[in-house]
Amino acid sequence: MxxxxxxxxxxxxxxxxxxxxxxxNNFLPSYLGYFFVALSISDNDFLTMSIIYFIIVLFVFYSQTNYFNPFxxxxxxxxxxxxxxxxxxxxxxxxxxxxxxxxxxxxxxxxxxxxxxxxxxxxxx
Known part of the structure; x- marks a missing residue:
């Protein structure tokens, strides 16, 4: 700030x-979706988690919702x-x-x- x-x-x-x-309220479903994706990844699968979150970061960046900060x-x-x-x-x-x-x-x-x-x-x- x-x-x-x-x-x-x-x-x-x-x-x-x-x-x-x-x-x-339009952005809330997106962030809930990210949370449920995180819950579905097993603890030992770091590579899959990294790939999924890389793809999510790309989608968020190109959709311009990256300025919606829950904080x-x-x-x-x-x-x-x-x-x-x-x-x-x-x-x-x-x-x-x-x-x-x-x-x-x-x-x-x-x-x-x-x-x-x-x-x-x-x-x-």
């Missing part, structure tokens, strides 16, 4: 977001798929609770990559 200050900063202006969807859930972050007026689909990681697209106004977000942003400001509850 301390390294976020080194990322480039951006902002989400009023009216820029046309659609928002909470995707926090962020523990810290209170939520994951949102947002669509902008320009037609871009982005992943927003924030502690704030958003229900409607017009509620998304964030003065400072950090750009992790071209399609993933994190908001570190606390929720105004």
């Amino acid at each position: 301390k390294l976020l200050e080194k990322l480039s900063k951006d902002r989400i202006k009023e009216g820029e977001i046309i659609e928002i969807e909470n995707s926090t 962020l859930l523990i810290l209170g972050y939520k994951f949102y798929k947002i669509k902008t007026k320009g037609g871009l689909s982005l992943l927003l990681i924030s502690k704030k609770e958003f229900k409607k697209s017009d509620e998304v106004i964030i003065e400072k977000v950090y750009r992790i990559n071209n399609s993933t942003y994190i908001d570190t400001q606390k929720s105004e509850v």
Whole structure:
């Protein structure tokens, strides 16, 4: 979290977001699947386990779900798929609770990559 200050900063202006969807629960089945794969590998089969986890890492990396970190859930972050007026689909990681697209106004977000942003400001509850 301390390294976020080194990322480039951006902002989400009023009216820029046309659609928002909470995707926090969309990633849970994937991580449960990884857990059950781990349970099914016998203790002495290190080669099979290594190959399976290498393939899983490739799938996670290329599906861009690698930014979904269960540790962020523990810290209170939520994951949102947002669509902008320009037609871009982005992943927003924030502690704030958003229900409607017009509620998304964030003065400072950090750009992790071209399609993933994190908001570190606390929720105004």
